Amino acid sequence: MLERIMIAGFGGQGVLFTGQLLAYAGMLEGKHVCWVPSYGAEMRGGTANCVVTVADEEICSPLAEEPGSLLIFNLPSLLKFAPRLKPGGILLLNSSLVKSEIKRSDVRVYPVPANQLAEKIKSAQLANLVMLGTYLKISGLITLDSVNKALEKILPAHRRHLLSYNRKALESGMAIVGG
Amino acid sequence: MLERIMIAGFGGQGVLFTGQLLAYAGMLEGKHVCWVPSYGAEMRGGTANCVVTVADEEICSPLAEEPGSLLIFNLPSLLKFAPRLKPGGILLLNSSLVKSEIKRSDVRVYPVPANQLAEKIKSAQLANLVMLGTYLKISGLITLDSVNKALEKILPAHRRHLLSYNRKALESGMAIVGG
Amino acid sequence: MAKPATIEIDRERCKGCELCGAFCPKKIIRPAPDTNSFGYHPAELFDPARCTGCGICALVCPDTAIVVRKEEAA
Amino acid sequence: MAKPATIEIDRERCKGCELCGAFCPKKIIRPAPDTNSFGYHPAELFDPARCTGCGICALVCPDTAIVVRKEEAA
Amino acid sequence: MKNGKILLKGNEALGEAAVLAGCRCFFGYPITPQTELLEYLARRLPEVDGVFLQAESEIAAINMVYGAAGAGARVMTSSSGPGISLKQEGISFLAAAGLPCVIVNVMRCGPGLGGIRPSQADYFQATRGGGHGDYRLPVLAPASVQEMADLTVRAFALADQYRTPVMILADGLLGQMMEPVELPAGPAADPPPRPWATTGCRGRQKNVINTMHLYPEELEAVNRQLQEKFQTIAREEARAEKYLTGDAEILVVAFGIVARIAKEAVNKARAAGIKAGLFRPVTLWPFPARALASAAAKARAVLTVEMNAGQMVEDVRLTLDGSRQVHFYGRAGGMIPAGQEILEEIRRIGGMQRGRCARPA
Amino acid sequence: MKNGKILLKGNEALGEAAVLAGCRCFFGYPITPQTELLEYLARRLPEVDGVFLQAESEIAAINMVYGAAGAGARVMTSSSGPGISLKQEGISFLAAAGLPCVIVNVMRCGPGLGGIRPSQADYFQATRGGGHGDYRLPVLAPASVQEMADLTVRAFALADQYRTPVMILADGLLGQMMEPVELPAGPAADPPPRPWATTGCRGRQKNVINTMHLYPEELEAVNRQLQEKFQTIAREEARAEKYLTGDAEILVVAFGIVARIAKEAVNKARAAGIKAGLFRPVTLWPFPARALASAAAKARAVLTVEMNAGQMVEDVRLTLDGSRQVHFYGRAGGMIPAGQEILEEIRRIGGMQRGRCARPA
Amino acid sequence: MAAALARPEALAPEPMHYCPGCGHGLIHRLTAEVIDELWIREKTIGVASVGCSVFAYQYFNLDMQQAAHGRAPAVATGIKRVLPDRVVFTYQGDGDLASIGLAEIVHAAARGEKITVIFVNNANYGMTGGQMAPTTLPGQKTTSSPGGRDVKQAGHPLRIVEMLATLDGPAYLARVSVHNPAQIFKTKKAIRKAFETQISGLGFALVEVLSPCPTNWGLKPVEALRWLENNMVPYYPLGEYRSIAPGAAELNETKRRTGRTERG
Amino acid sequence: MAAALARPEALAPEPMHYCPGCGHGLIHRLTAEVIDELWIREKTIGVASVGCSVFAYQYFNLDMQQAAHGRAPAVATGIKRVLPDRVVFTYQGDGDLASIGLAEIVHAAARGEKITVIFVNNANYGMTGGQMAPTTLPGQKTTSSPGGRDVKQAGHPLRIVEMLATLDGPAYLARVSVHNPAQIFKTKKAIRKAFETQISGLGFALVEVLSPCPTNWGLKPVEALRWLENNMVPYYPLGEYRSIAPGAAELNETKRRTGRTERG
Numbered sequence A, B: 001m002l003e004r005i006m007i008a009g010f011g012g013q014g015v016l017f018t019g020q021l022l023a024y025a026g027m028l029e030g031k032h033v034c035w036v037p038s039y040g041a042e043m044r045g046g047t048a049n050c051v052v053t054v055a056d057e058e059i060c061s062p063l064a065e066e067p068g069s070l071l072i073f074n075l076p077s078l079l080k081f082a083p084r085l086k087p088g089g090i091l092l093l094n095s096s097l098v099k100s101e102i103k104r105s106d107v108r109v110y111p112v113p114a115n116q117l118a119e120k121i122k123s124a125q126l127a128n129l130v131m132l133g134t135y136l137k138i139s140g141l142i143t144l145d146s147v148n149k150a151l152e153k154i155l156p157a158h159r160r161h162l163l164s165y166n167r168k169a170l171e172s173g174m175a176i177v178g179g
Numbered sequence C, D: 001m002a003k004p005a006t007i008e009i010d011r012e013r014c015k016g017c018e019l020c021g022a023f024c025p026k027k028i029i030r031p032a033p034d035t036n037s038f039g040y041h042p043a044e045l046f047d048p049a050r051c052t053g054c055g056i057c058a059l060v061c062p063d064t065a066i067v068v069r070k071e072e073a074a
Numbered sequence E, F: 001m002k003n004g005k006i007l008l009k010g011n012e013a014l015g016e017a018a019v020l021a022g023c024r025c026f027f028g029y030p031i032t033p034q035t036e037l038l039e040y041l042a043r044r045l046p047e048v049d050g051v052f053l054q055a056e057s058e059i060a061a062i063n064m065v066y067g068a069a070g071a072g073a074r075v076m077t078s079s080s081g082p083g084i085s086l087k088q089e090g091i092s093f094l095a096a097a098g099l100p101c102v103i104v105n106v107m108r109c110g111p112g113l114g115g116i117r118p119s120q121a122d123y124f125q126a127t128r129g130g131g132h133g134d135y136r137l138p139v140l141a142p143a144s145v146q147e148m149a150d151l152t153v154r155a156f157a158l159a160d161q162y163r164t165p166v167m168i169l170a171d172g173l174l175g176q177m178m179e180p181v182e183l184p185a186g187p188a189a190d191p192p193p194r195p196w197a198t199t200g201c202r203g204r205q206k207n208v209i210n211t212m213h214l215y216p217e218e219l220e221a222v223n224r225q226l227q228e229k230f231q232t233i234a235r236e237e238a239r240a241e242k243y244l245t246g247d248a249e250i251l252v253v254a255f256g257i258v259a260r261i262a263k264e265a266v267n268k269a270r271a272a273g274i275k276a277g278l279f280r281p282v283t284l285w286p287f288p289a290r291a292l293a294s295a296a297a298k299a300r301a302v303l304t305v306e307m308n309a310g311q312m313v314e315d316v317r318l319t320l321d322g323s324r325q326v327h328f329y330g331r332a333g334g335m336i337p338a339g340q341e342i343l344e345e346i347r348r349i350g351g352m353q354r355g356r357c358a359r360p361a
Numbered sequence G, H: 001m002a003a004a005l006a007r008p009e010a011l012a013p014e015p016m017h018y019c020p021g022c023g024h025g026l027i028h029r030l031t032a033e034v035i036d037e038l039w040i041r042e043k044t045i046g047v048a049s050v051g052c053s054v055f056a057y058q059y060f061n062l063d064m065q066q067a068a069h070g071r072a073p074a075v076a077t078g079i080k081r082v083l084p085d086r087v088v089f090t091y092q093g094d095g096d097l098a099s100i101g102l103a104e105i106v107h108a109a110a111r112g113e114k115i116t117v118i119f120v121n122n123a124n125y126g127m128t129g130g131q132m133a134p135t136t137l138p139g140q141k142t143t144s145s146p147g148g149r150d151v152k153q154a155g156h157p158l159r160i161v162e163m164l165a166t167l168d169g170p171a172y173l174a175r176v177s178v179h180n181p182a183q184i185f186k187t188k189k190a191i192r193k194a195f196e197t198q199i200s201g202l203g204f205a206l207v208e209v210l211s212p213c214p215t216n217w218g219l220k221p222v223e224a225l226r227w228l229e230n231n232m233v234p235y236y237p238l239g240e241y242r243s244i245a246p247g248a249a250e251l252n253e254t255k256r257r258t259g260r261t262e263r264g
């Protein structure tokens, strides 16, 4: 098993943190993991993305020429990365923010009204965790339990009091997946 | 014909100038010439030397591993360079300043009381030209005429008024050579 | 002689810094509820009638997102 | 109580700068007529009797070529 | 995977490993993409009573390293591209004086201000001496966050053993990415005795840290000693990783992060029936020439892949000395060679006739 | 010898040639053994209404060169060893921006402060880019005072033609020695039009001198253009001198002043019945590889002689690619290889069996 | 209705990449307005430095050079010596000018180099993510002084204008701020004087502008201006530190040079 | 008779290479005397710079480092940070300190780095043969200002002590001269204070010593001192520019540190 997930949106939407959380949870499960942030051309206030690789075997390339999953938080990212998604791959869309039609028919598209769900819990700031929750459920890559453990480890001290909201957001994301 | 002359003494004794004069005169005679000053380890107030090469053919190496002639103005230079003189070479010694015995018997040694002669003309400052005069006469390498022409060209403006003394010094150096 | 004046805010240039609103003497600028395509809530003039065209909002705008329009003096 | 004093000049260290002579209050130092092995005319004390041991010559000597010798106070 | 691993950025892993290796002294200046290293040590070193100082420039930093190393400290500095260029005079001084220290270059793209994405275009500068005069310094090229840590410990050990500056040549990708790391135990926190250090001459002759030798005989002797040291290092310290080289007909040579992408390409090539293998120099200087020669024993052709216009390929050519075709594939400007591109190169070369070999013009 | 010659120091000849080549702008900082060049231009440039400015440092000087070259001037700077190391960031910027200028390195001994006597140990730095990123610059190596002048004129022409910094790599001996020089006429005093220069945008679009490209696709394209330029230069501009190479069995390769000493050794070897020849690269980059390969056609062995620990010898090996034995003889620290020593090496190699060939470890 | 306070011609129309509320955008515009008002756009060459404002080469609609970190004054010197009748300015951050580029700015000032320097002091290294600068206030937290600047370890902040005021070279030195509309007006006036000083041949001119970096200060833009006023202004007193008034000859020169209009 | 005024132990016995009448030899000796008198020779590390005094590493009989041109303050910073209880000083020329090394000295001073700087101002670059330095006087002829320093082209000389006095970091700043015996005494006193400032933990200390370079000035040694007095002293006023008196705590500290005697 080797899965490459790309998470992309505006700076400030928590895409880098979401990726770190996923990678950390993978590590806790004893998997090989790797997290690569975008850096470079992106300007302040611009877009941000990261690639997480989770695998049973050694990870060679840390990059994702053809990611297997996409978690998309804004329109520019959708336009830029959707064409690179592997055929048969998973495309999660924060449908609260991205309204566009998806042209590809060879991928599995899941719109998630993440902002709405997040606002119900506490604030739109939690949309990233809603998305992650949905992704966990769909992909079955990592258990919620591992992600919850990872959250405890990497949440910075000054956001520790938000832990329960974070958990609720993850669960709410999982809950929307049928079955 | 290719002749390498090394001129060595204390800084301030005019050894670099003497070499330049000789090189310039050689150039005026249409010869190939090259002048290489010592620089490097020598400290301020220390020793100075230069190598002049005068040749009919192209000059390859500008250095003198085995100089054919030596013009020596102080004791340290004598000790340092005399062993490197080519067998059969010319060793001119300012005998006003260097009293040492010469151990080599395979070279032609010419003691020149250059300071005394120079002081007779004007001052000890002219000792270098006395030595050069003697060398011109002994070696026959360059004519006095060429050296006089060279003097006019390279004497700095503020020493131009000393031209006649310079000429006298050269002549006085030549005069001491028998014949 | 009161001159009709207003401001134009370039929503796509605006970064929602809220400096214009903070310094507007009439306090008639606020962030729009929706976002522009960079994810910012751009400034909006919510009470144009009170605008004096003083230009302070444009003066303080770091992104030259505001143009003040005034009727020329005769 | 006048103390017998004198100076010693290290001829080989001396560079003949003549500063000692210039600042000696008694003007009893001058360049020697002959040279040391570096070609300098070293300083020489030509009237040792007048030396007070004030040490100014040693103070100003850039090359620490002068040592002042005094009889110790009891 | 074992327990005890933590998830760290390459820059952070390097910083923590330095502390574990007994480094208590860092002088640096911010520059992307190495800044996290500086920031990490700004927090971390005071916790262990170490010295952290943000210098006014890269030049000041490298000269502070000179002073601190000369005073006996285990000391490190780091920078990238333009900042490393500014350190070249200082590096030449450190090498000349034989002062142990570690210099990190988290490479970004050049030339000039260039860009801040990953690159490997400072290979020549690192291995041939970007500074003046004859000197070399060991250059270690990590390929994972784990190696960012491990090779840092190694770098301090080499620096001490040979009294030499050591360079870690990473790149922006390695610096920014996170992987699980098992932190090294590191050698004893105390560096070995440094009787030559300038610490005050109580009870001994004075010590001098100096690189000037105006007498040519003396300076030649100093240079000869340096060259002997470099030869010892060249003989003893070359390191490389070999992957499927035993029967490889096409040998890919790559270092750092590129080697990992190349490994993926080699795997795919093998899956497609092409006998490909990978040779990864871990030390760039000394270049692991003997190991490469043996890895290339069965190879029909060699493909060097780099994030530059062709630099390490010179060492590959020097090593193989005309005995093998040596091909080059490179990307520049922050573009990273994709596994697919490398695979296609392997395919292309695999299908090539012996004669059609690219040589330097 | 013809009339019209004057006796000049190498440094002065270089300075005067620069003025004749239309250079009206110099920024420098004193350092032995290049200082006479700076001092010459301090006197000379004001006479022709040129700009002479002693900068506060080598770094300031190279960046003034950047500004002046970007503003359209023919401009030069010079230094030696440590000062050239300090200029490396600036040189990388100049190469990246494609700004024509001439940089003189009158080499002294390193590493570190080293000594002020002649050396050739900055060959790697000059030819491999001591600065960061992928760039090259033409490097011209004079061997006489006459060439100090001639190659200076050539350097300005190359700089203009290719929009590139050009380096003149001399040494302390060449800088200090005097020989008769026939001063070159030089090209027209006005440099060719520079429509790209920043001179104020009256009547045109704005011009920008810039080396930053944050988008990797863009920066890769810039790098590709640079590489194409370097390839053109490599193809067109390599120059060398051959001496008795037609039938040479032992080929001596040397550059700069060392080549002249080697010539004397070759003459003596010929006198002793050894078929020796001399190959002297005049351009160090581009290295005259094709010419060397043909000069070595008949050679049994090649002997590279340098005033360093072995740097150009890498280019010789890369060129001959295992086809010839390549030997090296070097002196360091300001010691100059004597003709006699070179002769002995030639003799030794001449008597050698084919198999006993020294290869890099 | 006619557009008042529109974008100056010397400012390129494209949007800038600066963070919301960043002072750079504003200071760019003020500089561009002055250039327009003096009608010197077509004879001006700007030098961008390395910092968040590195893209100044893109944003100013006139000939620009991009200099290595800290070396803009040397680059500007090179340009001005070659083209003495052009107007040359640098735009530099506090890391660029006061840290790595200190020797270059002091020597350019000491030489009385006839250039104009716009020096943007935001008390940190913005571009690289908010490290300590020589201008960071005592106790101020940055990513490289996480416990707050400890003057015992990191020393005291540099007051550049005061330091340059000890030199004979500079003709105009001022410190201004952009924390409110009145100060913004003063800033523009100072920038104008700094250009006029050059144009009239008087010598070196530098304007230090205290400027907010909301992102790295961790403050909203409006709060950032308040922090600036309450913390930076007391430490860095505003005002003119050197102002050699142009004589009649210089005024004529200014007229002659700016009068050669480009638009009119 | 006993030798008075003999060579201090901190000065190596070998002869120095300086020209006749050069100030370096004298300033070396004064520094060495102070080191002896404070009994700190065995705990002092000196940093030699690049200039005629490069050989200071040889002439001082104590641990020495030789720094790259201009970087002695950075090297000293590295040493002092690692060995805070040692005494660290630099010995720098005016080219070294005021030209290429300007950023390093200003930042060391601003940081209040606890080092002592002996700054020898001889108004030119001695070692390389007498080029213009930032401290060369207006009109002064040098090999790189053959027509005399033209302040319009080359700018005005830097007054380093005055410039550093605008910083908060330095604890002791003085300018002295060696043109006569009385001034030589004052010089020694200032050097002593500069070391005491460091030892008592007060901070950065710098003494600028006006010093003759007879060779490059083209004057006999005695004339050179006269030229210095008549030309340099008026331009570079002598005196203490900063002197933070040690409090009781610092005095105790000084005693404790120097009291740990080495000879006695």
Ligand SMILES: Cc1ncc(C[n+]2csc(CCOP(=O)(O)OP(=O)(O)O)c2C)c(N)n1
Residues within 6 Å of the ligand: E029, E030, E031, E032, E058, E082, E083, E086, G050, G051, G052, G053, G069, G092, G093, G094, G095, G096, G097, G120, G122, G124, G125, G126, G127, G128, G133
């Ligand atoms: C030689 C060199 N060193 C370091 C850097 C990295 N760097 C880029 S911008 C910057 C600091 C910029 O700070 P400042 O000048 O204050 O500008 P700001 O971003 O705050 O406006 C640094 C250190 C570089 N590009 N080049």
Ligand SMILES: Cc1ncc(C[n+]2csc(CCOP(=O)(O)OP(=O)(O)O)c2C)c(N)n1
Residues within 6 Å of the ligand: F029, F030, F031, F032, F058, F082, F083, F086, H050, H051, H052, H053, H069, H092, H093, H094, H095, H096, H097, H120, H122, H124, H125, H126, H127, H128, H133
């Ligand atoms: C990087 C570098 N640049 C230049 C030099 C050459 N250099 C040696 S000493 C010196 C100037 C010394 O002048 P100063 O500091 O005033 O000392 P002085 O000799 O006058 O005492 C210079 C420029 C060098 N060694 N290194």
Ligand code: SF4
Residues within 6 Å of the ligand: C006, C007, C023, C024, C025, C026, C027, C028, C029, C045, C050, C051, C052, C053, C054, C055, C056, C057, C058, C068
């Ligand atoms: S012009 Fe004046 S009143 Fe109108 S919105 Fe702007 S600041 Fe307010």
Ligand code: SF4
Residues within 6 Å of the ligand: C009, C013, C014, C015, C016, C017, C018, C019, C020, C021, C042, C043, C057, C060, C061, C062, C063, C064, C065, C066, G021
């Ligand atoms: S000041 Fe400008 S950028 Fe800021 S909110 Fe107002 S219009 Fe938008």
Ligand code: SF4
Residues within 6 Å of the ligand: D006, D007, D023, D024, D025, D026, D027, D028, D029, D045, D050, D051, D052, D053, D054, D055, D056, D057, D058, D068
């Ligand atoms: S000790 Fe005094 S009196 Fe005696 S020689 Fe020296 S200066 Fe003159």
Ligand code: SF4
Residues within 6 Å of the ligand: D009, D013, D014, D015, D016, D017, D018, D019, D020, D021, D042, D043, D057, D060, D061, D062, D063, D064, D065, D066, H021
């Ligand atoms: S001061 Fe010293 S060096 Fe000078 S002449 Fe007197 S003894 Fe000699």
Ligand code: SF4
Residues within 6 Å of the ligand: A044, G017, G018, G019, G021, G022, G023, G024, G052, G122, G126, G127, G212, G213, G214, G215, G216
């Ligand atoms: S980081 Fe600071 S200085 Fe840079 S653009 Fe953002 S607010 Fe402006």
Ligand code: SF4
Residues within 6 Å of the ligand: B044, H017, H018, H019, H021, H022, H023, H024, H052, H122, H126, H127, H212, H213, H214, H215, H216
């Ligand atoms: S050149 Fe000047 S500073 Fe150097 S040793 Fe001679 S007199 Fe002293």
Ligand SMILES: [Mg+2]
Residues within 6 Å of the ligand: G051, G093, G094, G095, G120, G121, G122, G123, G124, G125, G126, G133
């Ligand atoms: Mg800043």
Ligand SMILES: [Mg+2]
Residues within 6 Å of the ligand: H051, H093, H094, H095, H120, H121, H122, H123, H124, H125, H126, H133
């Ligand atoms: Mg000096």
